[in-house]
Amino acid sequence: MSDFDSLAQIVINGDFGGAKSLTQKMIDNGVDPLDIINQGLMTGMNVVGVRFKAGDMYVPEVMMSARAMSTGIELVKPLIADKDMPTAGKVVIGTVKGDLHDIGKKLVVMMMESAGFEIIDIGVDIDPATFVKAVKEHNPQVIGMSALLTTTMLSMKDTIDALKKEGLRDSVKIIIGGAPITQGFADQIGADGYAPDAAAATELCRRLIA
């Protein structure tokens, strides 16, 4: 088995200790850092994605694999120019104004990160102006808004309106989610997408960015 295959297997096994030592060994041996990511770490994570979809792996196992992958990436990152870092896409995510719930949002963040997305989590109780500021600052492909309360979900439309006003609406895809949210509501306020759960949110982002 090559070091690349071993590293991929280590990621599949969710062995973050192993990922650290093997990645370091490969760096020390002069392996191209981008190859370590693309042929080792990502290859393993892609297998995890397939197995998760097929029902052979569950979310906590995917989390361990993602953690193993990140452990390796942290080591090679300083050796790669920012512009060369592979990513599935950049997403800004937050819970809307007046709402402090974030367990669902955190799940979405974890799932997306494990799928290779770069996530900027701007927190809870986020008003439209802060979303706009984050879009200007981070220039993401997607922004995600979360709400658990029927009283706060209305502020999602305010954020979309604020983005329109700033001329930023067409530069990002907007996705929304949370217990009271429906596809009908997403259509009504002019969001680009809605996902009923964290795994579906990841798929949705892939589709919207592709």
Place this chain on the structure above:
Amino acid sequence: MGVGSSHGNGLFFRTLSEKQAEEIHLASCQILEETGMVIYHEEAIELLKQAGALVENGNRVYFPTYLVKKALQSAPSRVTLYNRNGEAALHLEGSNVYFGTGSDTMNYLDPFSQQRRSWLQDDVANAIKLCDSLPNIDFVMSMGLLSDVDPHMINREQYAIMLQNTIKPQVVIAEDGDTLQDIIEMAAGAVGSKERLRQKPLFMVYTEPTSPLQHPKESIDKLLIAAENGVPTNFACGGVAGASVPTTIAGALVQANAEALSGLVIHQLKAPGAPFVYGYGNSPLDMRTMQAVYGTPEAVLFQGGAVDLAHYYGLPSWGYAGCCNAKVCDEQAIVESTMFTVMGALQGCNIMHDVFYMEFGLTGSLELLVISNEVIDRTRRLLKGINTDKEALGVEAIRRVGPGGNFLGDEHTAKHFRKNWRPELSDFNSYENWSETGSKTMVERARERIKLILETHQPELVSEEVKETIETVLRKAREKFGAV
């Protein structure tokens, strides 16, 4: 107090041994003392500090074990809820079991159109009216989140509807302290005065920490208002095992117990002896779908553990029954909800809510409510156990009938058969008779029952004076929020 539940004629059930209960208790005390809680409430922090708790970084509070012990000593071992007419209705103590609905489902599964849609005020009024007529539904919660009132008025309008459509006691959800004050105002109006309400509480208020280990300001506001006014309360989060509490049943119990006890400590510091109902929920995270699901075997066992801890502490217990993850009232709905109901009853959980919940609590089904009414009826018979007095042993009757005889013609049968359980909704007909009456499934018969009850049942009305009090409270609140 010992663990376990004693029902009729020696029927006994327990989930934890005494030793296990103690292990969990000690582990929870360790969490309280060493890990502590973050509390977003100045008055509560001050109360705890005065009592000897250690406070770091302004709001991280570490609870010494002696504070837990002290709170357990002052909390009453029994709580009584009264109906609107001031009659004792629910004796939350020992192994008594009571059942009621849940609150605030997003969707109403309309039994007539079979559409899943938003709740309107009339729907909630009908649902509460139905509860009023069902003999095994002992208390009500708000059932549906109103879509046709101002968002800030929802809890107040729900309470007004509950108060006017049933005399049964209620468990209420309040958005914040102000909402709770308005609800107290309406309830006091209905029973005569605030003093009367304190003496004979008509409702219990639901408050909860935010797991893991956080106490939001609004929750503590309500906890303290409840303590001050002698309104019974719990401090019971709906934990999500694998996300907000540990995935192991024991770990979930340790954390849940620590959070419930921390609420009890604050509550008893504010008003020693104020009524508190111990409990906690657990809807484990399904690791494939990422849904917090009801009534898995682990969740049912968790409740058994929590109820045994309540018995161990000598506190009344709060829990769940009759709820499920199904999307319509199908076989899964009945499997999950019935298992929870039967087990919860055996566990001796004093006050069980969420009967009628579908789809992880997002949807409510009146069909499930009516069918559960019969499941509870069966269960209540189970809890009476086996009578073994001389007459029940029937030695004389067996001698009389003798070999080859028939008990149908014997006086012993005529005298006692009515004590056995009989169905109202379950079908005991022959196939021919069943098909002659339309080959109806249980859920179809449940729908017919709902229709009949809504057409014929008239709940006891409140007086014009009470109506006016309720309307005044609502009007003032509507004006405050600019809602018309």
